[in-house]
Amino acid sequence: MSKKEDIKLLRINYLRGPNMWTYRPVLEVWLDLGELEDFPSNKLDGFTARLTTALPALIEHHCGVGERGGFLQRLEEGTWMGHVLEHVVIELLNLSGMPTGFGQTRSTSQHGVYRMVFRARDEQVARQALAEGHALLMATINSEAFDVPAAVTRVRDKLDDCYLGPSTAAIVAAATDRRIPHIRLNDGNLVQLGHGARQRRIWTAETDNTSAIAEGIARDKDLTKSLLKSVGVPVPEGSVAKNAEHAWDCAEDIGLPVVVKPSDGNHGRGVTLDLRKKEDVIAAFKVADAHGSEVLVESYIPGLEHRLLVVGGQVVAAARGEEARVVGDGKSTVQQLVDTQINTDPRRGTTEEFPLNRLTLAEDEVILLDLERQGLAIDAVPEADRRVLIQRNGNVSNDCTADIHPEVAHAVSLAARVIGLDIAGVDLVTTDISKPLSETGGAIVEVNAGPGLLMHLKPAAGAPQPVGQAIIDHLFADDDNGRIPVVGVAGSRGTHTVSRLVAWLLHLNGRHVGLACRVGLFLGTRRVESRDSANWDAAHRLLMNRGVDATVIENSAASILKDGLAYDRCQVGVVTDMDGSLSGLPGLAHYDVQDEAQLYKVMRTQIDVVLSEGVAVLHAAVPALVEMAELSDGEVVLYALDGTLPAIHEHRAKGGRAVFLQGGAAVLAQGQSETSGANVESLLKRFAAAGSGAAAEVDAAIVLAAVAAAWAMNISPELISAGMDTFVPDAAPAVAAA
Incomplete structure (x- = not known):
């Protein structure tokens, strides 16, 4: 068989938020199979055997068949190489320690060109897996040698370099289980949990409640010990040694055996135990001196070292060391x-x-x-x-949480409170943690800020403890998911006007509103940037802003295709139209969106992310949007100029809410009840009188969409009416859709 040319990777795009494929970030890859378009898997001699020898766990992939071995069945029947690459990359991610189950491959309008996507928690890790998977696949196609373990190692190394550490990842996973969103704020382990004014921040196992003063105290072991001793917490006797000879003098005063350690070290570095001779103490002093600013000499406490984790004043986990x-x-x-x-x-x-x-x-x-x-x-x-x-005691990784005596737990919790840490790792030495320290002669030897969680998450022996969940429960009350109201507005005409009107009404309702739309970035009524801000980056900045307690975000089809949505879920999702999008947004051809059915898959993203307690707002005059109503996890509010439309009639018959125009005013209807609201005609005249270039895009349907969205946010009809009367259109020129 002649050597096949490489599959070409035409474009690689990281979709950072919910998108037309899935709720979660994915790496989207455009592939040109070239001559391999004519060679599905069953037309390459020995290909399936070579691939499954390289990656035996492919047998576990269900694929479209829906059961174990499904992908192998597809290989034997014949499937194209874009689909095969998808599964190869997913398997490399699985082997490297980032389990991934989602992937899709679809043909495009160009012969031999496919769009392949796969779940990507981290862009750099995903790109590395793609590169390795591409090389592995081509080597397999051409019967060439390929070192799979080395490829897995390279992906794993990238994972170690780029992804969250295990402690942070456990906290983030617990937040996700509680439907609390998160934003990674740097390349390390600084993470925002929640949005806007309701956010909390963690840096590994430190929180925005962790006191800098408490951290400073914890680093000073001598000061820590004196504070603990003052409240009756048992600690070893000790003193600061000025030099090696003085260390021996201190040891003699305290009584042998002793421990020599740095006053401000961490992770047990430079700590030498059970010293009984002068030469050993002097040698240990030199080791400790290299790891801290001062050296402590303490009485040696017999027993094993234990690390107890305190969260919010409660002991939630304990691990025991062993020699x-x-x-x-x-x-x-x-x-x-x-x-x-x-x-x-x-x-x-x-x-x-x-x-x-x-x-x-x-x-x-x-x-x-x-x-x-x-x-x-x-x-x-x-x-x-x-x-x-x-x-000695270097393996503190054997879970003993169930063995903790209540008096030990009380002493440890008290130690964390005295130092002032909301989350602390408390080291104690005792012969038996199931007995009070007064009986065993045990003592607390250190209190640490920012403790590692791995020993509790993956103990060498015993049961893992849900410490990530404990930290999330400490940061967020049971009924708090860290979310602020997000209103997402999608469509092609007048969506920036809808967004501005809704933001104005939220402002009047007492919210500190952030608005990202085509005509700028707004905080309250102040425009802080005048450039086009209907994009992922601008929206994300609002979600990171602690001064914002509600956001309104405009989304175009192009922005969803380029980046995905900036938020994982929203309180209100608005879609204004489908007509005109294809001709009005020529950039969609770049994404191979060429008909309404394809556009529907893009625009539905806005409705897919509506919370179960949220509301989808849809234009009832557009049949495709009426169909979209069934995709909403929450309530649906329909709007249209004509209140007699069958879709509105049927919706109201079921007790649903609708907004329509009657006598120049908006009518807010639920079931058979109707309330007259905002004067729409008056607002449209003010737009025209302002000479705004945007006036051509503003019509009654646009205003009704804003009224419906505000009503969906539980703003009263009276306030909506007053807000529309007081909204002042500006004379800024219209901004073309991006």
Whole structure:
């Protein structure tokens, strides 16, 4: 078989919000199969066998068949390479630790050109997976060697570099379970939960309630200890050592054995335990001095180290440490014994996905000191059956949450409150956490801000704890989803006027409104930018603004196709029209949208995201929009100039709400009741008198759409009427649809 030319990746576009494909971000790829358009999978000799050998788990892919093995069935029957690439990329993401189940591939109007999409939590990870999947597929087509494990490693490395850390990801996942939206604010782990004025922020396990003063206290271990001691929390006796000799003096005063550690270190770095000799104390001082500004000498508390997580004053999880030891065989060095007896544990690794760290002896000064105290070095060969201590309490990853004694929980919670931390990792040493510290002689040795959660999420032993959920429940009350009202307005004519009218009415209703539309970006009644702001970036800025408690966002078909919606759900979704969009927005041809059926799939996105407690507002004079009503998870309000339309009649017969024009005024109807509202004709005359270039786009239907959207936001008919009477059209020129 002759070598096939590469599939060409014509365009790659990251859709950051809900889109015509799905509610979630996806990577959309335009593919030109070239000559492979004539070679579906069943026409390439041995292709399916080679592909399933490279990626055996493809058997798990259901595909359109809807059951395990469905994709393999499609391969055997014959499917095109764009579809195959979709599944290859999804499988690489699965293998790399970012499970992905969604993908679609569809033909376009151009021969051999396809649009392929797949779920993409992170754009850079998705692009890496695409590149690796493309290379793997072409190698498989052409019977060439390809290193799949190496490709998976490259995707996983990109995931480690770019995606949220496991602690932050767990909190975000818990927020998603509560339908709380999130926005990543930097390339690291700073995340906004919720929108606008109701948002909260986290940075890993720190929150916007975490006090900088409390963090400073927690970093100063000597100050922490003195504050805890003042309220009766048991802590080890200790003092600050000025130098190595002074450290020994402190040890003698306190009484042996002792612990030497940095005053402001973290993650246990530079901490040496159970010191009984002067030379050991002096050596430990040098290690601790390299990791902090001061060195503490403390009495040694016998027992195992425990890490307890406190959230909002409650202990929500606990993990116990254990010693790491090896047994000599009389032939292997200490390093070899560690590699074969400890580092082979599948729970150990060098990345955050592993609950236990791989031990690198040469890089850990504390381990080297403990070996020296045993008369050993890493290249020494312990005699057969000798037990060698490698690491003390270095594996705090065994869940013991169910074992905590209430008095221990009380002491730990008190410690976090005294320091002032809303979320804290409290380290204590005790021989038995199921007994009071007064019985075991245990003590709290550290209180840490911004604690890691991995030991509780993926313990080496025991049950995982729902710590992400605990943090979300601490930040948000049971009835709080962090959302502010979002009104999304989509269509091709006059949508910026609808948006401005709705924003004005919300302003009169006492809201601090953010508005992103074609004629600018507004905060309240102040236009802060005059450029076209009917786009994802401008809308996102409003959702990030703590001063905004309601937003109105204009969306065009082109902006939905380019970026998706800026919000995951909305309180009110408005679609004004379908007519004129194709001819009025020539940019849609770039996205291969060439008829009303294709446009329908784009515009329905606005209605797909309406909350169950929200409202879809639709123009009843447009049959396609009447059909769209069934897509709304919430209520539907119809509007039209003619209140006798069959769609409005049927909707009202079912008790639904509708808005129509009668005698120059808007009528707000629900079921058989009717309320006369805004003077529409008067507003239209003011638009004309203002000389606004936008007046040509403003008609009675546009005003009725705004009235319906305001009513959907539970603004009273009286206020809507007054608001329309007081709205002042400006004389700004009309802005062409983007």
